[in-house]
Amino acid sequence: MEKINIKSLAEELNLSISTVSRALHDSYEISAETKKRVVELATKLNYVPNHHASSLRSKKSKMIAVVIPEVADSFFAQAINGIESVAQENGYHVLIYLTHESLQKEQAILKDFQCGRVDGVLMSVSAETTGALHIKELMAKGIPLVFFDRASDEVETARITTDDLKSSYAATQHLLESGCQKIALLSVSDSLSISNERMAGYKQALLDHHLSFNTADIVLCTNNEEQNLQRMISLLQNSNRPDGIIATVEKLTTSVYLACHSLQLSIPNHVKVISFSNLQSALLLNPSLTTITQPAFEMGRSAATLIFKSLKNKNFNLKGERLVIPSRLDIRSSTVT
Amino acid sequence: MEKINIKSLAEELNLSISTVSRALHDSYEISAETKKRVVELATKLNYVPNHHASSLRSKKSKMIAVVIPEVADSFFAQAINGIESVAQENGYHVLIYLTHESLQKEQAILKDFQCGRVDGVLMSVSAETTGALHIKELMAKGIPLVFFDRASDEVETARITTDDLKSSYAATQHLLESGCQKIALLSVSDSLSISNERMAGYKQALLDHHLSFNTADIVLCTNNEEQNLQRMISLLQNSNRPDGIIATVEKLTTSVYLACHSLQLSIPNHVKVISFSNLQSALLLNPSLTTITQPAFEMGRSAATLIFKSLKNKNFNLKGERLVIPSRLDIRSSTVT
Incomplete structure (x- = not known):
């Protein structure tokens, strides 16, 4: 028996895949008449939504973000190189965002991530950062976050620091x-x-x-x-x-x-x-x-390695992860x- | 007389603004009946679409990208600061992408922009970059691009350089x-x-x-x-x-x-x-x-200023723009x- 998915429903109904998907999600943009047609056929053919595929589809940014105070600092420049070396191995791009030590800017950047622009975040908090609501809010949306160098003590997640x-x-x-x-x-x-x-x-x-x-x-x-x-x-x-x-x-x-x-x-x-x-x-x-x-490069590498571990395995818990790499x-x- | 816009049409019809907008654009997602109601009222009230607002609305990534070879160089670090100073005034975020002097990486990054991730691109090409197909392809999608410092001679667009x-x-x-x-x-x-x-x-x-x-x-x-x-x-x-x-x-x-x-x-x-x-x-x-x-900071500022000029005014042509800021x-x- 042929597998029933959104594509086959769309073909059968002569509608676009997007319309069928919206109809099944009861979108206000689809007319009641179309919704009725879609739901009737889905029921008749015993259509079961594929949640795994849907979750994979939504995770398609292939981007991780690096949120740091500045780049005019050799520590961060070298850490970025460490992060990029791992991202490249995983087929990901790295986006760099600068807070310029401003909490307000940091909050705006993290807010922007909530819409799924990136799959994971590596972060060194700004010198102004005290509260951590903006970080917790982002993590509550299911976006993994790892601190490197500068961590917030109020947030329970992985942190890579030096001694x-x-x-x-x-x-x-x-x-x-x-x-x-x-x-x-x-x-x-x-x-x-x-x-x-x-x-x-x-x-x-x-x-x-x-x-x-x-x-x-x-x-x-x-x-x-x-x-x-x-x-x-x-x-x-x-x-x-x-x-x-x-x-x-x-x-x-x-x-x-x-x-x-x-x-x-x-x-x-x-x-x-x-x-x-x-x-x-x-x-x-x-x-x-x-x-x-x-150990800037190594700290970047380790932070990126943890993010990808978490992206590949939803059961991997970042919370307990602590790594301290010594300075010289x-x-x-x-x-x- | 009150100004007729999509919002007032939506209120009058008791529909969402999004539905009215889609109906006016003849979207397949809106039922024929709804479309008819919207178009009839719009005609009756002599509604004139505001193309400027509509163009601004569709440009909603609120992101510009900076594509550069590396950040471990004070020229680029200072240029980024110049770019960010203008982006901030315009309510935009800046995304930084590093090519590490690799043409292949540069091509992959620009490919990724084609889906509308960013509204505009500021770029210094990699040391490996010879052909310019990847840059032309991106610009053909309507995404404005300005070179700063390192330009490609094969691409007709604005360039900010030093002497x-x-x-x-x-x-x-x-x-x-x-x-x-x-x-x-x-x-x-x-x-x-x-x-x-x-x-x-x-x-x-x-x-x-x-x-x-x-x-x-x-x-x-x-x-x-x-x-x-x-x-x-x-x-x-x-x-x-x-x-x-x-x-x-x-x-x-x-x-x-x-x-x-x-x-x-x-x-x-x-x-x-x-x-x-x-x-x-x-x-x-x-x-x-x-x-x-x-003049790294100034070059960044000037490049960003041109991109925003182009984003705000679709008739502004980047092609002829040349600015040479002297070094010391x-x-x-x-x-x-």
Whole structure:
């Protein structure tokens, strides 16, 4: 016996497949008379809707989205390469969306995904992101989401991170062992999970070296380069200036170097500098930059691998997935006298 | 007199706006009876379709795509920021697609746009791109496309470029005036329009200084960093090595600096280096890097402005649009002894 599907119903009734489908879904766009004809024939021929095919049909975007704060950062540029390497193996395209550290923009982007534009989302939240309603709403629509690097603690899903606390501890310890006594920590957020982890590692290292933590040594920077440069200049002009600086975000390094150059402070003699950075040119800077080098490519690869696991197997639960890939301390001239 | 539009027709007939619209467009999904009611009322009330509104309504992806070779390049990162600044003003999202310099990937991406995923495309072609069938096919579907930076000469549409020939001439002239006698030009393509322009500027400057052009001084680099580094080392190990290098692509600078460091060649004493680059850290390198600084942000802004002009006004013809925004020579320590 021939299999009865929407196509054969349409042929029999001399209607389009789309009309038959809409009629079976009781669409207001189809006249009552047409609906009656379709339903009568479907009943007569014992038509059973193929839900699997229908679900496959709706999952046809073949796109995964990457939602990140910016691309002018070598961490994200390398993570994207990791993500694309996996997407390509799976025949998927990657769409990149930038939030520019704006929660409002992040919300608008995720709202847009609700209509099924993409099959899965890889995300690093913006520095402004506190609530997580927009993320939960998207996941409630059945779209899988994996965090990489910057996660929201309020959302239960897979997250690929690096050992932010441990590597920040190592950076602080390295500066202390190099003779620093007053270390400033440059941050871009007081709410991001990674910022908090890096702060915690810094505090712990001070404590273990019997030094007290001083809130004035935490400098909150913005997305505005000119402002950041001015802040660095005031910080380093101060008579009680730091002799060590940890930049928790790559782009802040440029401000620190520029401020030191303009104030004629020597790195590393007056100020030692270490940065969380994947900048290829770190070792070409004057002086070459000591970095916490993050496994950006691997983090992107792992996050993408998890999304595809979830897309291929609906029973695979992302919730419990946690992967921490360690960063590496690369000591160069900016911290060695 | 009240303005008659689809909404008022729908209210009068107690139908949905969508049903009235479909009836007026003679959709097969609407019953003949409903169509008759709608058309009779529309005729009676002298309804005139608002084509502008209708064209805006059908353009509902509210997305423009940016197709570029990579994001790990400060030119593209800054151009994206320029594009996003205009997209935001127009209530559009920006999707970023990376070709990784692969023609095959570029073709697949453009194929995907044919289904109306995006309303317009801003594009910098890959280093591999020769034919332009994939671009013409997309434009034939009515999707407007604007080139920025790297254009295809085979496609008639708007292009925003910088003065590649002139700035390459200026770079070559600067090296010659600084005492260089053998200048190598590092390129990534022998087919890209911008590569050809930069090559032409280089040749013209040599000619004007009564120096002969030597094909062996053109070094074609790849997308593989390790390979490029090896190529630079062989180039600089050669007894007949260049005393000046022009990197036509930012990322090649790292290879040149690394090769000089490892061979203990001094920049600028043994080799003078100039690069097409928007790298923020150019002035922090050891030594600080002389650059041809491109108007990346402005080029992105201008390209996006043209796309929105075309999306808002179907009569606006992109074909004749040409905009050349000049680059700037920033002289720093890498070329000054």
